[in-house]
Amino acid sequence: xIEVIRITYYIMxxxxxxxLLQVLPIGWNFGWSLLLIPLLPFxxxxxxxxxxxxxxxxxxGIIATALLLVSTVLSIYIAxxxxxxxxxxxxxxQKFVPIQFTWxxxxxxxxxxxxxLIDPISVMMLAIVTFISLMVHIYSLAYMKGDERFPTYYxxxxxxxxxxxxxxxxxxxxxxxxxWELVGVSSFLLIGxxxxxxxxxAACKKAFIVTRFADLGxxxxxxxxxxxxxxxxxxxxxxxxxxxxxxxxHSAYTSTFLGASALTWAAILIFxxxxxxxAMFPLHVWxxxxxEGPTPVSALIHAATMVVAGVYLVARxxxxxxxxxxAMHFVTYVGIFSALFAALIACTQxxxxxxxxxxxxxxxxxxxxxxxVSGSNLKNGSLNYSGLGAGYxxxxxxxxxxxxxxxLLFLGAGSVIHFIHSNELKDMGGLRKYLPxxxxxxxxxxxxxxxxxxxxxxxxKEEILLAAYQHKALIYWIALITSGLTAFYMxxxxxLIFWNKGTIVHGEHHGEGGFAMMLPLVLLAVGAxxxxxxxxxxxxxADGKPMEVVFHWQFSIAPVSxxxxxxxxxxxxxxKQNNKPVAIANSLNVFYKAGYNKFYIDELYLFxxxxxxxxxxxxxxxxxxxxxxxxxxxxxxxxxxxxxxKIKEFQSGKVQQYAIYFLAGVIGLAVVFIYIWK
Amino acid sequence: xxxxxxxxxxxxxxxxxSGILAVTTRQIFRAAIFLLFSLxxxxxxxxxxxxxxxxxxxxxxxxxxxxxxxxxxxxxxxxAGELLPKQKIGRLLYSALAAFCGFALTMVQLCQxxxxxxxxxxxxxxxxxxxxxxxxxEENGFALPFEVVSILLLAAMIGCIVxxxxxxxxxx
Amino acid sequence: xxxxxxxxxxxxxxxxxxxxxxxxxxxxxxxxxxxVELVLNSVNLNFIAFNKYVWPHKMDxxxxxxxxxxxxxxxxxxxxxxxxxxxxxHQSIDVENAEEMKF
Numbered sequence: 001x002i003e004v005i006r007i008t009y010y011i012m013x014x015x016x017x018x019x020l021l022q023v024l025p026i027g028w029n030f031g032w033s034l035l036l037i038p039l040l041p042f043x044x045x046x047x048x049x050x051x052x053x054x055x056x057x058x059x060x061g062i063i064a065t066a067l068l069l070v071s072t073v074l075s076i077y078i079a080x081x082x083x084x085x086x087x088x089x090x091x092x093x094q095k096f097v098p099i100q101f102t103w104x105x106x107x108x109x110x111x112x113x114x115x116x117l118i119d120p121i122s123v124m125m126l127a128i129v130t131f132i133s134l135m136v137h138i139y140s141l142a143y144m145k146g147d148e149r150f151p152t153y154y155x156x157x158x159x160x161x162x163x164x165x166x167x168x169x170x171x172x173x174x175x176x177x178x179x180w181e182l183v184g185v186s187s188f189l190l191i192g193x194x195x196x197x198x199x200x201x202a203a204c205k206k207a208f209i210v211t212r213f214a215d216l217g218x219x220x221x222x223x224x225x226x227x228x229x230x231x232x233x234x235x236x237x238x239x240x241x242x243x244x245x246x247x248x249x250h251s252a253y254t255s256t257f258l259g260a261s262a263l264t265w266a267a268i269l270i271f272x273x274x275x276x277x278x279a280m281f282p283l284h285v286w287x288x289x290x291x292e293g294p295t296p297v298s299a300l301i302h303a304a305t306m307v308v309a310g311v312y313l314v315a316r317x318x319x320x321x322x323x324x325x326x327a328m329h330f331v332t333y334v335g336i337f338s339a340l341f342a343a344l345i346a347c348t349q350x351x352x353x354x355x356x357x358x359x360x361x362x363x364x365x366x367x368x369x370x371x372x373v374s375g376s377n378l379k380n381g382s383l384n385y386s387g388l389g390a391g392y393x394x395x396x397x398x399x400x401x402x403x404x405x406x407x408l409l410f411l412g413a414g415s416v417i418h419f420i421h422s423n424e425l426k427d428m429g430g431l432r433k434y435l436p437x438x439x440x441x442x443x444x445x446x447x448x449x450x451x452x453x454x455x456x457x458x459x460x461k462e463e464i465l466l467a468a469y470q471h472k473a474l475i476y477w478i479a480l481i482t483s484g485l486t487a488f489y490m491x492x493x494x495x496l497i498f499w500n501k502g503t504i505v506h507g508e509h510h511g512e513g514g515f516a517m518m519l520p521l522v523l524l525a526v527g528a529x530x531x532x533x534x535x536x537x538x539x540x541x542a543d544g545k546p547m548e549v550v551f552h553w554q555f556s557i558a559p560v561s562x563x564x565x566x567x568x569x570x571x572x573x574x575x576k577q578n579n580k581p582v583a584i585a586n587s588l589n590v591f592y593k594a595g596y597n598k599f600y601i602d603e604l605y606l607f608x609x610x611x612x613x614x615x616x617x618x619x620x621x622x623x624x625x626x627x628x629x630x631x632x633x634x635x636x637x638x639x640x641x642x643x644x645x646k647i648k649e650f651q652s653g654k655v656q657q658y659a660i661y662f663l664a665g666v667i668g669l670a671v672v673f674i675y676i677w678k
Numbered sequence: 679x680x681x682x683x684x685x686x687x688x689x690x691x692x693x694x695x696s697g698i699l700a701v702t703t704r705q706i707f708r709a710a711i712f713l714l715f716s717l718x719x720x721x722x723x724x725x726x727x728x729x730x731x732x733x734x735x736x737x738x739x740x741x742x743x744x745x746x747x748x749x750x751x752x753x754x755x756x757x758a759g760e761l762l763p764k765q766k767i768g769r770l771l772y773s774a775l776a777a778f779c780g781f782a783l784t785m786v787q788l789c790q791x792x793x794x795x796x797x798x799x800x801x802x803x804x805x806x807x808x809x810x811x812x813x814x815x816e817e818n819g820f821a822l823p824f825e826v827v828s829i830l831l832l833a834a835m836i837g838c839i840v841x842x843x844x845x846x847x848x849x850x
Numbered sequence: 851x852x853x854x855x856x857x858x859x860x861x862x863x864x865x866x867x868x869x870x871x872x873x874x875x876x877x878x879x880x881x882x883x884x885x886v887e888l889v890l891n892s893v894n895l896n897f898i899a900f901n902k903y904v905w906p907h908k909m910d911x912x913x914x915x916x917x918x919x920x921x922x923x924x925x926x927x928x929x930x931x932x933x934x935x936x937x938x939x940h941q942s943i944d945v946e947n948a949e950e951m952k953f
Contacts, residue, residue, distance in 0.1 A: 653949035655882075656874050660776060663870060667780055674787065686853040690861050697865050697888055701872025706881060713884045716865075720891050723858065727902050732915055736894075739919050744887060744926045751930045752880055755937045763944065765875045773874035777867040784863045793855060793904050800906030811909055812916075820913050827920050834924035841931040 034098060034116050037075050037126060038165035040067045041133075045158035052151025060151035061144075064158055065137040071161075072130040079127040082118060083539050092545050095119040095235060097171050109231050112178075115171030117234060120540040121315055121396055125168040128400055132304040132407045133161045135520035139411050140296045142516035143418060153193060153294070160186035164305050168312065173222050174232045176313070180218065180277070183309060184211050187301050191293040203289035210286040214276020218313075221269030224262055225320070228252040238319045249323070260326055267327030270317060271310075271334075278310025279361045280368060281338040285602055287361055291353035295417055298353060299410030303360050304403035311367045311399055318371065318392060318542055328372050332471075335368025336478050341599070343485035347492065348585075348595035350425045352413050355493050356406070359449065362486060363402050366479065370395035370464040373471035374542065390470070392542040394463035401456035401531050405448040408524035412442040415517055416497055425493070429500035429577070437518050439498050441525035446494045448528040450487035450563045453556070459532035465559055466552075483559055487566030495574035686726055693719030704762045706752055714745045729803050855903040858895065865892035879933045879943040883926065890922045 044067040052060045088094075100115030137157060144153055163182035170176035185208075192204030226232050229240045229248045240248040241263070252263040260268075272283075279287035290302050301307070314321060314331060321327050339362045346358035374391025415438045420428055432439040448455035451462070461483060468476040537547040573581050585592045594600065650661070693716050700712035717740045724733035801807055815821045865888055872885030894915040901911025937943050 655945055655948075659870075659873055660772070663776055663780060667776075667783060670783065680852070683853055686857070690857070693861060694864055694868070697868045700888065701868055701876065701881070701885055706878060709881055709884060713887065716888065717891060720865075720895055723861070723895060724898060727858075727898060729898055729902070729912065732894075732898060732912060735916060735919055739923050740887070740891070743923060747926055747930055748880060748884060751933060754934060755880065755943050762881065763877050765877060770875055773871050776874065777871040780870065781863055781867040784867075785860070788856065788859055788863070795903070796905065796907060798907040801909055803909065803912055808909070808912065812913065818908070823913070823917055827917050831920060831924050834928050838927050838931040841928070841935055 033074055034078065034118070034169070037071045037078075037130065038162050038169065040071045041158040041165070042162035043067060043158075045155050045162060048151045048155035048158065052155055053149070057151055060154050061137070061141045064154040065134070065141065067158070068130065068134050068137050068161065071165075072134045075123075075126040075130045078118075079123045082123045083120075093120045093539070093541075097235065100171055109236075110226055111172075112174040112232060113172040114175055116169045117171035118169075121312065122168050124396065124400060124540055125312060126165065128403050129161070129164050129168060129305050132403055133157070133164075133300055135407060135411070135524060136296045136300040139299075139414070139517055139520045140294075142514050143296055143414055144294060149193075156186055156189045156193065157297075157300070160190060160301065160306075164309070167309060171234055172232050173225070173234060173237065176316070177215075177218060177222060180273070180309065180313075181215065183306050184208060184215070184277070187211075187290070187306055190297040190301060191290045193293055193297065197292065199289075200292035203286070203292040207286035207290045210283055211276045214283050215273050217269040217271075217276070218273020221266045221271075221273065224266040224269065225252075228255070228262055228266075234316065238317075242319045242323060261324065263320070264324040264326040267317070267321050267324050268330050271314060271321075271327065271331055274310030274313040275334060275368075276310070277313075278307050278364045278368070279338075280310065280334050280365065281341050282601060284338065284342065284361050285605060288349075288354045288357045288598070291351070291357050291423075295353065295410060295414030298356075299407045299414065302357060303406035303410050307360060307364055308367070308399050308403065311364060311371065311395060314368065314371050315392065315396060318374075321371075322374075322542075330372075332369045332372025332475065335365045335370075335372055336475055336482075337365070338362070339365025339369065339482045340478055340485075341365075343482045343489065344595050345598050346489040347485060348592060351423045352416065352425055352428070352493065352497065353410075353423055355425075355489060356409055356413060359409075359486065359490065360406055362482060363398070363406065363449070366461070366464055366482075367395040367398050367402070369475060369479070370398065370467055373467050373475060390463065390547070391467035393537050393540055393547060394460060394467050396540045397536040398457075398460035398464055400534075400536070401448065401460045401528070404524055404531055405445040405455075405457060405528040408441060408445040408521065408528050409449070411517075411521055411524065412438050412445065415521065418517070425496045428497045430498070432498040435498075437521060441521040441528075442494060442498070444525045445528050446490045448532075449490050450567060451483055451559055452487075452563055452567075453560060454529075454532065456528050456530070456532035458556075458560070460536075462556055462559065463536075466555060469555070480559060480562055484562035484566045487563040488570050491567045491570035492574050495570055499575050501577040682726070686723075689719050689722040689726060692716075693723065704764070706756055706760075706762055707749070709762075710745060710749050710752060713748070714741060717741050717745065731803060731805050731808055855899055858899040858903075862892040862895040862899065865889075865895070877944050877946060879936070879945055879948075880930075882945060883929050883933070886929075887922065887926065890918060894918050 041064075044064045048056070048060050048064060056063065082093075096118040097115050098118060100113050103112045103114050105111035137154070140153065140157070144150055147153060160183065163179050163186055166179035167176055167183055170179060188204050188208040191207050192200055194200045222232070225237065225241075228251050229237050231237055231240065240246055241252060243249065249263075252266070253261045255262045257265055274280075276283045287302060287307065291298055293301070321331065342358040342361035342365060346355050346362065349355045349358060370391040372391070374393075374395070415435060416428065416431060417423060419431070419435060422428070444455065448457040451458045453459075465476060465479055465483070468479050539546070541547045573584070597603075696712040696715035696719065700709050700716055703709050703712065717736065721733045721736040721741065724730075724736055811818065812820050812824055869885045869888030869892065872888065873882055876882050876885060897911040897915040897918070901909065901915075905911065933943050936948060940947050
């Protein structure tokens with residue numbers, strides 16, 4: 001066995017020129033097991049995608065779950081090894097690139113590499129992505145049971161997990177872009193899983209087009225950055241663009257466009273890419289519609305993993321973002337506006353999953369602006385950001401806790417939907433008797449997201465608010481209000497589902513969905529309750545040095561009290577069935593309507609695309625295509641046909657004709673060579 | 679005008695005239711006979727050039743072999759007294775024009791060209807010289823082409839037999 | 851004037867184009883074969899003439915013509931075999947009836 005591994009290693013080294021850097025003291029076993037983490041789900045995808053529907057239809061879920069279990073164990077093991085044993089050198093968490101090979105080299109230094117980058121955030125993301133994905137896999141065993149395309153579902157889940165893990169591990173910005181697109185594709189496949197449902201088809205197209213549109217920004221940003229830095233590698237990129245007075249930084253600063261430096265432009269464009277995936281205003285329109293996918297998929301993709309890819313991207317590029325004040329401000333204001341905007345909409349929605357979707361958008365807004373405020377105290381070109389970057393840690397912490405409790409919320413919602421066969425809040429109510437476990441876990445998640453101590457969300461949100469407070473009063477106040485709104489709409493949801501009116505439960509009564517559905521709920525609830533006690537600042541910081549998070553209990557008074565206010569308001573309005581909500585909605589007439597219609601952003605998009613773009617750009621382009629382009633193509637075709645009709649007659653089968661052509665050819669050639677061409 | 683010259687012109691006339699008749703007459707048997715005369719004329723030209731061996735081969739192979747073969751195949755495929763079908767007049771004209779153009783081009787080239795002559799000692803084409811050379815494996819020997827041609831003849835013989843074999847009646 | 855190389859080349863060229871003309875105009879496969887024989891003979895004549903008047907110290911032309919004669923014999927035999935086979939299947943040796951052989 002050892003021999004086999006050694007030979008494989010040799011072949012990899014010699015022929016594929018995969019560099020296995022011996023920086024990890026643990027040796028190469030560790031390095032290859034890293035590769036297994038994304039490749040196992042991919043193997044599951046291939047296996048189930050190719051053979052699933054015919055041969056292993058019934059065991060597909062078990063196979064995929066087992067493969068992912070191995071991945072999860074590996075990544076948690078690696079997280080343990082990294083954080084507690086080998087990651088820290090001289091008191092700082094190091095960046096390792098244990099595996100890397102060059103795939104495509106454009107010029108000296110500029111190449112697309114495939115590698116694995118190990119640093120605190122990627123290790124953290126590996127653990128959380130595999131964990132949530134595993135939960136969703138287990139949950140789906142029951143939730144999707146009996147579905148026609150059960151193996152296909154698991155194949156898509158495997159593809160998604162693979163892409164997301166590849167994105168997280170990417171050591172090269174272009175590698176990240178490739179996996180970024182793969183994530184987009186698998187999300188498209190999963191949203192459109194119920195492909196015979198027109199709304200699902202429309203939703204998956206919308207999601208794909210909107211995120212693809214945003215990815216254009218990402219690509220442009222990559223190109224600008226690589227043009228100035230002369231590399232695509234993350235580490236080199238960061239090194240070159242953050243060293244004071246380096247040639248690359250100078251060129252990125254001095255070339256300006258519309259008053260902003262190339263660096264700022266690149267950062268903003270990359271952020272637009274991230275904003276598309278993370279559903280930031282105004283590219284958020286796809287996220288609520290994406291809820292057409294199966295609910296576990298929403299939990300995986302649209303709550304815990306894919307939508308935070310944008311946050312992850314900004315965090316990964318954080319040193320570069322922090323070199324540009326303009327980009328940081330952009331990130332901050334887009335983030336805080338999305339947070340407030342989504343929270344307002346969430347208060348008015350009646351579809352359980354849409355409420356959760358807007359809540360996700362709002363929470364991601366929190367993470368974004370936390371990133372935005374964390375580096376803004378920097379002076380341009382200054383290297384020293386020690387002591388700052390509190391927002392960075394806070395954003396990553398919130399990403400971590402949010403992934404857990406939002407997945408829990410979605411899975412809980414899935415359990416409710418599974419029970420009641422409807423997404424609409426008006427069909428629900430009084431379910432606490434029927435779904436006791438769901439009730440309790442959902443309550444824990446709601447408390448966590450509202451920021452009630454001692455649940456996970458409290459700690460992370462506290463850090464975000466602290467970072468905002470240190471940065472700017474305005475942002476702090478908006479964030480505070482938003483967090484109050486969060487508490488309100490989450491508990492509105494909670495009370496409307498589990499309290500309020502009693503529901504007439506239909507004859508068929510199949511309980512909560514069994515062990516496979518309850519296990520993830522309970523595990524995630526434990527996470528949502530206790531994840532906040534992890535001293536996150538010790539592990540994940542902007543510069544790798546552990547940071548002491550100072551906890552001011554006086555500071556917590558305001559957020560906690562506003563959260564409690566939100567909760568009690570919701571309780572007052574929705575605990576019992578009454579007409580107070582309607583009365584309030586009526587009194588707020590215009591505002592309520594605007595919120596209910598999501599502030600007409602979708603209509604605005606439709607207006608811009610259908611009325612303006614289609615008429616002014618689409619129609620002329622179509623005319624040009626039909627008449628000029630097609631005309632040219634047809635002309636070529638017709639000419640060829642005409643000529644070939646003529647040529648066809650030469651092939652007559654008449655030997656003597658052939659002989660005449662032959663003689664004519666010989667004489668012609670003779671004339672040419674004798675008289676013309678001497 | 680010496681006798682040799684007279685003989686040459688007579689042979690030339692015999693060759694060309696019977697050649698023309700061979701390709702124009704509408705009676706196929708006569709065409710074969712005119713071909714025979716034309717070939718004999720060429721053999722005569724070889725004699726005139728004192729290439730006795732080639733002339734003998736020409737008479738043996740062409741006059742005695744191929745012509746007889748052609749005449750036999752005429753007997754096999756043609757009804758007696760039947761005239762060959764007429765060709766279209768257009769085709770005739772075009773063919774004549776093409777042949778004439780080619781001929782004219784060749785003649786123009788021929789007249790403009792001067793051939794070098796050599797002063798080296800000529801080798802007489804006697805039968806013994808030819809035999810030595812043909813079976814020689816030295817330089818300027820022709821043993822290899824000789825063998826190749828013999829294999830070719832063998833292949834042609836087998837091929838003829840295969841082609842001419844009556845195909846087995848297919849059992850339906 | 852003593853006839854020499856040019857005269858023989860004239861005969862050979864004339865014979866060649868007579869053969870070509872016959873090849874173009876004849877429809878009967880046997881007569882086409884005869885035209886081909888004429889063409890071959892004109893080439894032979896060329897070889898011998900060049901051998902005699904230009905390179906008398908070599909025998910290449912002579913041997914070429916001998917080999918051409920040998921190959922012509924083989925060719926005639928094969929051609930006639932094919933013609934007879936065609937006659938068997940088509941009851942005709944008109945070249946226009948063999949057009950379908952282009953497929």
